[in-house]
Amino acid sequence: MLELYFFNVGHGDSIAIKFPNNEWGVIDCTLCDGQREPNVLRFLQRNNVEHLKFICVTHPHIDHFLGMERIVENYSNNIDHFILFDNGQNSVYERQDSSLRRALSTFVNFSNSKIILASAREKYKVGDIEINLLNPNSKISEELFGRYFDGRQKYVLNKLSVVMYFEYQGRHVLLNADVPQKECTDFLKTTPVKADIMKISHHGSIHNNSESLLTTIGREGCISIISSDGNQKYPSVPHEDVLNCLEKQLYSDILKTFDLNEVQAPDPNLESIDAIDSISEILDNPVTDGYFKVVIDNNGQITTQAFVNIS
Numbered sequence: 001m002l003e004l005y006f007f008n009v010g011h012g013d014s015i016a017i018k019f020p021n022n023e024w025g026v027i028d029c030t031l032c033d034g035q036r037e038p039n040v041l042r043f044l045q046r047n048n049v050e051h052l053k054f055i056c057v058t059h060p061h062i063d064h065f066l067g068m069e070r071i072v073e074n075y076s077n078n079i080d081h082f083i084l085f086d087n088g089q090n091s092v093y094e095r096q097d098s099s100l101r102r103a104l105s106t107f108v109n110f111s112n113s114k115i116i117l118a119s120a121r122e123k124y125k126v127g128d129i130e131i132n133l134l135n136p137n138s139k140i141s142e143e144l145f146g147r148y149f150d151g152r153q154k155y156v157l158n159k160l161s162v163v164m165y166f167e168y169q170g171r172h173v174l175l176n177a178d179v180p181q182k183e184c185t186d187f188l189k190t191t192p193v194k195a196d197i198m199k200i201s202h203h204g205s206i207h208n209n210s211e212s213l214l215t216t217i218g219r220e221g222c223i224s225i226i227s228s229d230g231n232q233k234y235p236s237v238p239h240e241d242v243l244n245c246l247e248k249q250l251y252s253d254i255l256k257t258f259d260l261n262e263v264q265a266p267d268p269n270l271e272s273i274d275a276i277d278s279i280s281e282i283l284d285n286p287v288t289d290g291y292f293k294v295v296i297d298n299n300g301q302i303t304t305q306a307f308v309n310i311s
Contacts, residue, residue: 002129002168002296004197007039008257010288011203011229011237012063014040015175020168020298021127023053027164027175029067032288038067039289041074042310051075053126054116056083058177059160060100069103082107083116083124085136085160118162121187134187135163135179158202159183165193169300174217176201181208184217193217196302197294200246203228204238211245218250223294223304230258253304260290260308 007014012030019025029038044052052075057065072079082104107113116124118133125131136159161177163184174195176184184201187193196219202208204226218224224246226238238256246252290308297303 001298002173004173004294005040005043005291006199006225006227006255006257006294007043007291008260008288009039009063009227010258011233012066013058013177013199013227014038014067015199016040016043019053019126019129023126024049024051025054025056025126026052026068026071027056027162028058028064028177029055029071030063030065031067031070035067036070038070039291039310041067041070043291045074046310051078052080054081054083054124055079056162056164057085057100057103058162059085059157061157061178062099064177065098065100065103067099069099069106072103072106077110077112079107079110079113081114081116081124083118083133083162085118085162121190129166129168131164131166132191133162134165134191134193135183136160137186158208161201163187165191165195168296169298171196171296171300171302172219173296174198178202179208181210181213184208184213188216194219195222197223197225197296199225199227200238200242202237203234204242205236206239206241209239209242209245211241211249214242214245215249218246218252220250222250222252223255223302224250224252225255225257225292225294227257230256230261232258255292255294255304255306257292260292260306261288 002020003018005016009030010032013028015027017025029040031038055071057068122133123130158178158180161179163179164175166173172195176199179201195217198218228238246254289310293305295303
């Protein structure tokens, strides 16, 4: 059985995978709601996960790596591999005192651990599952290096996105990070993709997800996951046209992490006026917690569940 967990972290990505051989991987991790501990770390601890086969930062944007430092600290020598976008050393976050830099600095001091740069469309195995790392490639790294010194770097970082594509029991999973459409089209030339489960690129941005691309990479009736704060910080993500395409062209079951926002009841002991104020404050600042669980069982059947609270 393959289990995928997509955490509600507002505008950002955080994914955990439990493989059929009971090994775990974490893809991206960020903090939200003023948290000190990321949601995915609390989940792993409560489920007694003691070892990680890999962690992965798909690209150097803060909404994908802010919490990874805490994962590295807590798992010490119990992480086998750190899968990283290529040429990470050229990122401004590698040269500043960032959470990503600290995570990497801590990790490289571990024994028996290894950094894997996803730069040549390698394959990475976890048990019997072979993960295709479809992006980035060396040309993207050259472009990033060329722009590093002229202030345009931030516009190309999404091109570094580590894209994972793998199969279990005849079902295909595509985790697209924030990969732009051009880079996605490029790897489709060498690797045909048809996903039963897909994490939609860049929080459902229209610039990354045209109708033609979505209908090419997604299978009819697929499960689509959109990690977003629901148009709060960035009004255009997820974009209405992307949602319409997924729903009306692919007949997809769309799992939107912002739908997991929990509105907690006010304290019943409060006076009525205080209770009203409490409700108002909670509605303005819903609790970001919970996750979607997507399972492919040993017969290839896919099921989904929504959990409002980490457990």
